[in-house]
Amino acid sequence: MNFPKSGPLRATLLPVVLIIGIIIIAISYHSSSFSDSRSSATSSAAASNSADLLSATHQEALAKHAYNASLGFGEIVYISMPERTDRQDAMSMLASAFGLKLKLVPGVRGTGMSPKAIPEGVPERMQPSELGCWRAHVDAWRYLLDSDIDTLLIFEDDLDWNPNVKKTLETLSLQMQNSKIRLTEPSNYERERAPYGLDWDVLYVGSCKDGANPEFKHIAQIWDDPDVPDIEHLKPATLETLHDYGLVDADIGRKRVLAPAYWTLCTTAYAITRQGAQRLLLTMSYLGLHAAVDNDMSRIFRDGQLRGYTVTPPAFSQFRVGGSKDSDRVKLGDSVDGKGNLHGENANLKGSARQWVQDTLKLDNWEEYRRIRDEKFVEAIENRS
Numbered sequence: 001m002n003f004p005k006s007g008p009l010r011a012t013l014l015p016v017v018l019i020i021g022i023i024i025i026a027i028s029y030h031s032s033s034f035s036d037s038r039s040s041a042t043s044s045a046a047a048s049n050s051a052d053l054l055s056a057t058h059q060e061a062l063a064k065h066a067y068n069a070s071l072g073f074g075e076i077v078y079i080s081m082p083e084r085t086d087r088q089d090a091m092s093m094l095a096s097a098f099g100l101k102l103k104l105v106p107g108v109r110g111t112g113m114s115p116k117a118i119p120e121g122v123p124e125r126m127q128p129s130e131l132g133c134w135r136a137h138v139d140a141w142r143y144l145l146d147s148d149i150d151t152l153l154i155f156e157d158d159l160d161w162n163p164n165v166k167k168t169l170e171t172l173s174l175q176m177q178n179s180k181i182r183l184t185e186p187s188n189y190e191r192e193r194a195p196y197g198l199d200w201d202v203l204y205v206g207s208c209k210d211g212a213n214p215e216f217k218h219i220a221q222i223w224d225d226p227d228v229p230d231i232e233h234l235k236p237a238t239l240e241t242l243h244d245y246g247l248v249d250a251d252i253g254r255k256r257v258l259a260p261a262y263w264t265l266c267t268t269a270y271a272i273t274r275q276g277a278q279r280l281l282l283t284m285s286y287l288g289l290h291a292a293v294d295n296d297m298s299r300i301f302r303d304g305q306l307r308g309y310t311v312t313p314p315a316f317s318q319f320r321v322g323g324s325k326d327s328d329r330v331k332l333g334d335s336v337d338g339k340g341n342l343h344g345e346n347a348n349l350k351g352s353a354r355q356w357v358q359d360t361l362k363l364d365n366w367e368e369y370r371r372i373r374d375e376k377f378v379e380a381i382e383n384r385s
């Protein structure tokens, strides 16, 4: 078919061509203005972004990462001896109930370690189980360095937390974003994506005892926290520490403290940064090891070769059932019966995640059937009349 040079077809083609032309111009204008705004955003990032990063809206959004599956840290791992399947069962149950993603770092027995792999300075009296415990923590530090995350939260497998722990960590994040006890201002990178900052090697969120550096005990950051345990749930040592940080009796059960880590004991729950993992490998493997992992870490903090913070009262604490189950060091032969999970206890926490899970999953199935059957029965009678 030949196109007529003029006529009705041409009259209809013209507007179509015009419209297509307009669309093309519009698209190219839009994409160029898009790339303009992108390039101008990158070039002025330093100026405009840092103001945004300081805004309350941004800080609050970043603190909300505490509600994610790794509590605002890069990932969470937990250390558990391969044979403690009882504790692993509990950890899977707890993690799932709280929407947490945990990875297992297998505990190490220590008896099979090559003498060549044992660091310098290990005291004669150190038990194989203590060496194994140290080894598992080192494996966790290496896990962080082998991955591309900024921070790693490390749990031991016998811990508990207050059911409101995510709120506690959200508040901690806001406090750390506006921390007065940092030595340096947060970088834009930290402000952008590190809910807890990155100015530390170790952040103790679950220690069993904290002792202040006498020289610097007045530089603690203290805030109101409704999820702090009352005095009767505090260990005497924790109470003493809080007083040492300047809290008075009226503050107990109301305030939480963040202070430079100095004489902190227990590695129930702590986070590390990449630099922290490097420093820990340096001071507690490469250069030697002088005590059980938590004691040696504490010593290195006192020596000043690590920088960290301790949260008191802690957000995580050991769960104790009594008897031989509380320790991986006791041999089965020495077995002593404990109270069992139903009657286990934590210290320094306001509530118990373990209790919360029991309450939440508790079911009285037939009672529910009875109630619903009765309701339906009444309904059926009413319908009949």
Ligand SMILES: *[C@@H]1O[C@H](CO)[C@@H](O)[C@H](O)[C@H]1NC(C)=O
Residues within 6 Å of the ligand: 065, 066, 068, 069, 070, 071, 072, 073, 074, 075, 101, 193, 194, 195
């Ligand atoms: C949780 O938030 C942190 C900090 O932004 C992030 O690094 C991590 O990937 C998040 N975790 C998950 C499971 O999304």
